[in-house]
Amino acid sequence: MSTETYAVGGMTCASCVRHVEKALRTTPGVSSVVVNLATNQATVEGDATFEALAERVADAGYQLDRPTREEGAAGPEGDLGPARLRMGVALGLTAPLFLGMVPGLGIHLPGGLQALLSAPVVFWAGGGFFRRAARQARHGQASMDTLIALGSGVAWTFAVAEWLGGSHHLSFETASALVAFLLTGKYLEARAKTRATDALKELLSLAPPTALRLGPDGSVTEVPVIALQKGDRVRILPGHAVPADGRIAAGQAEVDESMLTGEPLPVPKAAGEALVAGTVVHGAALEMEVLAVGSETQLARMAHLVAQAQGSKAPAQDLADRISAVFVPGILLLALLTLGGWWWTQGSLALAWRPAVTLLVIACPCALGLATPVAVMVGLGAAARKGVLVRDAAALEALGKATDLAFDKTGTLTEGRPRLRTVQVLGGLDTAELLAIAASLERDSEHPIARGLVAAHGGALRPVEGFRAHPGGGISGSVAGTAYRLGSAAFLGVAFPTEDPDGTSVGLAGPTGLLGVFVLGDRLRPEASAVVARLRGQGLRLHLFTGDREAPGRAMAQAAGIDSVAAGLRPEEKLERIKALQASGAVVGFVGDGVNDAPALAQADCGIAMGSGAGQQGTGAAMAAAPLVLLRAGLEPVLEARRLADRTARIIRQNLGWAFGYNLVLVPLAAFGQLERFGGPMLAGLAMGLSSLTVVLNALRLRR
CATH class of the missing domain: 3.30.70.100 (Alpha-Beta Plaits)
Structure with missing residues (x-):
């Protein structure tokens, strides 16, 4: 199998x-x-x-x-150009047909011109509805496409018959508006759909396209990554990403594994230790033996996890699609019964077809098709102004129904970058002098600890002579003629007086010995405690899922007010935790920011990505995997998203209720001929337009 x-x-x-x-x-x-x-x-x-x-x-x-495509590649982006063109043509040609309805203008286009304007809309721009309806009919199936094709086609044919019969009240705008409005909704859906594979592309882009392969004679050749094979040796330069999974054959350096663990501090690596594709080497070059390539790498497996999580959820089905199996055949049967009944009672087909056409036109699901996309479109704009990008109405609705909300730690609950906490003075230099020397030594380093020390100093940096990096240990150099070393206790060959289990200690040593110890660590976001308290007040069960160690994970959770903590989790373990909650019946939201969070963001009922947080490697992949993205820094937009979820879900329910209610009330009236005295199909077209207008106006309330 x-x-x-x-x-x-x-x-x-x-x-x-x-x-x-x-x-x-x-x-x-x-x-x-x-x-x-x-x-x-x-x-x-x-x-x-x-x-x-x-x-x-x-x-x-x-x-x-x-x-x-190669295994693990993302799906096709899709070309929205044709859909955008069809929508634009439909809207552009439909607009003149409504000129006669504008009070005071008195513009009534000739019937022939109306027919010429509406025909491309119905049969070219809306041709897809007809083709899909015909294909489904051949296989004994029916959908909303069936009603749209019948409604627009019959309405246009009826308008032609009216024109040829000499009538001045034509209904070409009914057929055109139906197609134009629904094409707009379809375009919005298609545009969102093309972004569904962005997470996979972001993940796979972390691996470099080329690698430096070492030959038996020591020569170096740049080759495409896809040309690598197991057993090859490659060289990885400082600042470059690892091209495949493997084992260090020579050298030692620090490796940024934030894409796996979410933690910003690089990990010291030496010969014999494992490397993962997509991680970044710092401090020195490494030689690696390739052990896994292509779809066998951990990076490709993470991409597969994202794709699997996206595909394992039930496809988003709006209410219109779910009931189409009953609604569409029911309308068609009712239209036939109406035609037959009136023909039998009146004895005239000419009289019988008007109620049947009225019924088909009035049953066309224009408002139904607009109910969700328009609410989402307006809600998206309202959310963006509050710092929330919404990509999926289903996920937004899930946030409103959420029972559990899980947070990543680094870059989500915390600021995601080491900051100086304390300075312990041990020698003859004061705190300011110790910081000035340490920051000067670190001025050219890309290491997070270096950036933390430079930021803490904040002043002018001094010249450094004889600078040297010691991968996995620290750095050394001379400032104003005095030699210094800065790094870990093991590198300095001393024991620090105190160690902070929740932070990282770095010592500065001079010719006379240890001069001082800097303790750096991540810091809880200032607003985190207040946001957590409000979410708990709304009845949510809160969790912390982190790749960091147990001690710092629990310390940050306690500071934020979160009781449930799971530490040391790899990406697939975060995903399994969410699956377990869902299996227990919970509706789960997850807030994260790193590429290591992408599978969990995709699996959650509502994934929320921090889009402007810590600047970690892979944040783009997290944003692509999540249906909700926080564009504004901080955690307050989570509260805004929760509130917007409730409002948008309420508006969508109201819109769908109105759209269905409109059909439930007017369809029986059309079947019994009660609308004929008010214009029949003309009234049907007007009612359809008013129904759509009501849906749009109701959705616009989200802007307030």
């Missing part, structure tokens, strides 16, 4: 996902299926051949293709 991932063509909505899943699941030899609408991919486990799977999917009206 094997697991394969295939590309799927032709999917546009959650209904399509259900059809493809059903086709694949009923293929002999298939044990499980996951179809991901965001990446247009299907992951199939079983023994079925590709040919058998492709045949079943083709029978359902879709296409199954073998993946052409």
Whole structure:
């Protein structure tokens, strides 16, 4: 039994996902299926051949293709140009059709011109609705596309009949507006969908595209990373990322593993120790033996975790898609019964088709299609002004329903960079002098400790002679003719008088011995305690998931007011913790900022990325994996997002309630001919427009 991932063509909505899943699941030899609408991919486990799977999917009206990209690559971005063009043409050609409705203008376009303006909108811009409806009809299926195609097509045909019959009250705008409004909604959905694979691309981009491969004779050749093989030796220069997983063959340096642990301090590494693709070497060059390449690297496995977490969630299905299986056939059956009933009672097809057409037009789900996208669009603007970027309405709704909220530590609850806490003076120099010497020695270092000392000094730096870096230990150099060494206790060969288990101690030694000890450590965000207290007051259970050690993790959690702490977690372990909470029935939100948080952000019911936090490596991947991104520094936007989640969910429910209520009230009236005395299809078009306007105006309340 094997697991394969295939590309799927032709999917546009959650209904399509259900059809493809059903086709694949009923293929002999298939044990499980996951179809991901965001990446247009299907992951199939079983023994079925590709040919058998492709045949079943083709029978359902879709296409199954073998993946052409390398394993682990992100899905296609998608070209929004054609969708944007269709939307623009539809809106541009529809606008003149409403001139006759503007009081005081008195502009009434000739019927022929109205037909010419509306035809491209209905049959070119809206051609996709007709093609999908026809394909679904061939396979005995129906969806909202069916109603849209029937409604717009019948409305346009009816308008042509009115024009040819000499009527001055034409309804071309009804057909055009239906297509234009729905294409706008579809474009908004497509634009969001193209961003679904950004997390994978961000993750995979952490590994460099090339590597320095060492030949048997010691020569160095720059080669593409994809050309590396197990057993190759490569050289990694300071400041460069590790190209593959491997083991250090020669050299020692410090390695920034924040992409794995979330912790900003580099880890000392020496010969025989493991290196992971995407981590960054500092201080000295290393030679590495390659042990894993391509999809076997831990970085690729992390990308797979993100893709798996995105695909494992039920596809976002708005209410319109979920009931389409009943609503659409019901409307079609009702329209046929209306046509037959009136024909039988009146004895005239000419009289019978008006109520049936009115029913089809009034049942077209324009307001229904706008209910969610318009609310999300307005809510997105309101959220952005509050420092929250919203990418997924389902995740925003989940935040409003959340029972548990988990935080990463470094860069999320904390500021994510070492700051000077204390200076212990042991020699004849005062604190200011000790800081001036230490900061001068560290002036050219990219190490986080160096940046912390330079920032703490904040003044002019002195010239340094004979500077030398000692990877994994510290640095040395002369300031004003005096030799100094700065680094760990082991490097200096002394024992520090006190050690802070929650911080990092660095000593400064001169010719006479140890002169002073600097203690640096991360610091809780100033607003963290207040935000945590308010979230607890809302009934949320709060957790801290960190890759840091137990002691600093618990210290920060206690300072913030969080009782549940899990420390020393790798990315996959954070993901498993969230899965366990979800399995217990919890609705889980997760707040993080590093690439190590990307799988957890994707798995959570609502992932929230700190978009302007600590500047850690891989923050872009966390932002891409999360449906909510905090654009403003600090944790207060989490509270704003929670409040906005409640308001947006309420507006969407109101919009959907209005859209369905509109159909429930007017469809029966149309079927019994009660709308004919008020203009029939004309009234249907007006009512449809008013319904859409009501939905839009209601959504605009989110701006307040």
